[in-house]
Amino acid sequence: MFSLFSKKLKKPAQIAGLMLLVTGPAGVAPAADQKTFHVGSMVWDTSIPFYANFLKGQKEAAAKYGIDLDIENGNSKLETQVAAVQQFLSQKKDLIIVTPGDAQGIVPVIKQANQAKVPVIAANNNVGEGADIVTFVGSSNYEFGKLQGKLLVDAIGQSGNVGYILGALGTDPQVSREKGMMDYLKAYPGIHVIARQTANWDNSQALSVIQDWLSKYPKGAINAIVDQGPEGVTGAQNATQTGRADVKFVLGNYPATVQKAIQDGIVDGTIVEDPYGQGYTSVESAYYWLTGEKDKVKRPQYYMQNPVITKANAASVPPEM
Numbered sequence: 001m002f003s004l005f006s007k008k009l010k011k012p013a014q015i016a017g018l019m020l021l022v023t024g025p026a027g028v029a030p031a032a033d034q035k036t037f038h039v040g041s042m043v044w045d046t047s048i049p050f051y052a053n054f055l056k057g058q059k060e061a062a063a064k065y066g067i068d069l070d071i072e073n074g075n076s077k078l079e080t081q082v083a084a085v086q087q088f089l090s091q092k093k094d095l096i097i098v099t100p101g102d103a104q105g106i107v108p109v110i111k112q113a114n115q116a117k118v119p120v121i122a123a124n125n126n127v128g129e130g131a132d133i134v135t136f137v138g139s140s141n142y143e144f145g146k147l148q149g150k151l152l153v154d155a156i157g158q159s160g161n162v163g164y165i166l167g168a169l170g171t172d173p174q175v176s177r178e179k180g181m182m183d184y185l186k187a188y189p190g191i192h193v194i195a196r197q198t199a200n201w202d203n204s205q206a207l208s209v210i211q212d213w214l215s216k217y218p219k220g221a222i223n224a225i226v227d228q229g230p231e232g233v234t235g236a237q238n239a240t241q242t243g244r245a246d247v248k249f250v251l252g253n254y255p256a257t258v259q260k261a262i263q264d265g266i267v268d269g270t271i272v273e274d275p276y277g278q279g280y281t282s283v284e285s286a287y288y289w290l291t292g293e294k295d296k297v298k299r300p301q302y303y304m305q306n307p308v309i310t311k312a313n314a315a316s317v318p319p320e321m
Contacts, residue, residue: 034066036066036067036068037066037067037068037094037095037286037287037290038067038068038070038091038092038093038094039062039067039068039069039070039093039094039095039096039097039283039286039290040069040070040071040072040084040085040087040088040091040093040095040096040097041058041069041070041071041072041096041097041098041099041123041282041283042071042072042074042081042084042085042088042096042097042098042099042100043055043071043072043073043074043099044074044076044081044099044100044101044125044171045073045074045075045076045101046071046073046074047073048201049255050201050229050230050253050255050273050275051099051275052275053275053276053279053320054099054123054124054275054276054278054279055071055279056276056279057275057276057277057278057279057280057281057282057283058071058097058279058280058282058283059071059279060280061279061280061281061282061283061284061287062283064284065283065284065287067283067286067287069283070088070091070093072084072087072088074099074100074101076101076168076200077101078101078102078105078106081098081100081101081102081106082105082106082108082109085098085106085109085110085112085113086109086112088118089112089113089116089118093118094118094290095118095119095120095121095134095286095289095290096113096118096119096120096121097120097121097122097123097282097283097286098110098120098121098122098123098127099122099123099124099125100122100125100126100127100171100172101125101168101170101171102170102171103125103126103127103128103170103171103172103175104128104129104130104170105128105170106127106128106131107127107128107129107130107131110127110131110132110133111130111131114131114132119134119289119290120132120133120134121133121134121135121136121137121282121285121286121289122135122136122137122138123136123137123138123278123279123281123282124137124138124139124173124275124278124279124282125138125171125172125173126138126141126172126176126301134285134289134297134299135285135297135298135299135300135301135302136300136301136302137278137281137282137285137301137302137304138273138278138301138302138303138304139173139273139274139278139303139304139306140176140301140303140306141172141173141175141176141177141180142176142177142179142180142183143180143303143306144173144176144177144180144252144271144273144306145176145177145178145179145180145181145182145183145184145228146180146181146183146184147180147271147306147308148177148180148181148226148228148250148252148271149180149181149182149183149184149185150184150308151250151268151269151270151271151308151310152181152185152191152224152226152248152250153185153188153191154268154269155224155248155250155268155269156191156223156224156248158188158190158191159188159190159191160190160191160192160223160224161192161194161217161221161222161223161224162191162192162193162194162222162223162224162225162226163193163194163195163196163197163209163210163213163217163222163224163225163226164178164181164193164195164196164197164225164226164228165197165198165199165206165209165210165225165226165227165228165229165231165232166178166196166197166198166199166228167198167199167200167201167228167229168198168200168201169198173228173229173252174198174228177228177252178228181226194217194222195213195216195217195222197209199227199229199231199232201229201231202231203231203233203234205231206227206229206231206232206234206235207231207234207235207238209235210225210232210235210236210238210239211235211238213225214239214242214244214247219244219246220246222247223246223247223248224247224248224249224250225247225248225249225250226249226250226251227249227250227251227252228252229251229252229253230251230252230253230254230255230257230258230270232249232251233249233251233255233257233258233261233266233267234257235249236249236251236261236266236267237261237266239266240266248268249261249266249267249268250267250268250269250270251267251269251270252270252271252273253270253271253272253273253320254270254271254272254273254309254317254319254320255319255320256319258270258309258319259309259314259317259319262309262310262311262314263311263314263315265311268310268311269308269309269310269311270308270309271306271307271308271309272305272306272307272308272309272317272320273304273306273320274304274305274320275320276320277304278304281302281304285297285298285302
């Protein structure tokens with residue numbers, strides 16, 4: 001233990017060394033005369049559990065790089081998301097990060113930012129065509145969907161009937177993951193998607209959908225259920241408890257509940273998306289862009305890795321949220 005006010009620390013060099021110890025090598029303490037950048041981050045619905053670690057990553061990167069970060073909740077409503085971006089523009093933010101709920105619907109307000117020469121970074125959910133962004137930080141949702149398709153084939157073989165639970169309609173993960181999976185399944189004409197319904201990334205909605213399908217389709221009539229997100233885990237647990245272990249489950253994302261379900265043999269597999277890394281990297285990229293270190297920003301997108309999790313590796317891979 002030592003005190004910052006110890007009489008033994010008199011020399012400037014000793015004080016400087018102590019300051020380094022206090023700051024820590026991982027910190028990037030901004031100089032007193034360094035400009036503080038003001039960044040706005042609009043997240044389409046911060047109440048979704050996935051975004052807890054995404055926001056944690058954004059906040060920790062902002063603290064590290066000395067950025068004044070203003071996070072606004074889009075509340076799953078396009079008009080609220082548009083209003084948040086317009087508010088950032090009126091506040092003359094240096095850069096705006098967007099995680100839109102409607103990829104194409106957000107384009108007009110991003111065009112307003114383009115006209116105002118305010119750079120925009122998309123994170124987790126991408127922006128549709130027609131607007132200019134610095135980069136997209138997140139997963140290739142198309143590849144994510146293909147990986148789910150492979151997990152499905154591994155689980156049920158080359159034929160079978162499948163129920164497909166979608167995320168919030170119109171979001172990039174919903175659209176691109178569906179395209180990726182359906183393109184992968186073109187090589188397996190014996191696999192039929194017999195039911196398709198959105199659960200809006202909501203646990204209770206997913207449980208209701210799954211219970212409805214298990215009631216509608218008896219044993220042998222449905223072989224698997226694929227959920228674009230992790231919310232189907234409760235339905236998978238319910239299926240096992242009610243004697244429907246005949247149905248295989250493939251999910252997306254990897255919270256602790258899904259990790260346990262995979263280890264218990266209730267869920268066959270899932271795909272990791274790393275919300276913390278996406279949030280952190282989006283703000284880090286904003287810092288690099290604003291400080292002129294543009295070569296450090298991966299463009300036109302920064303696709304993060306999507307590890308596949310099954311019972312074989314679930315114990316060794318920590319959950320993402």
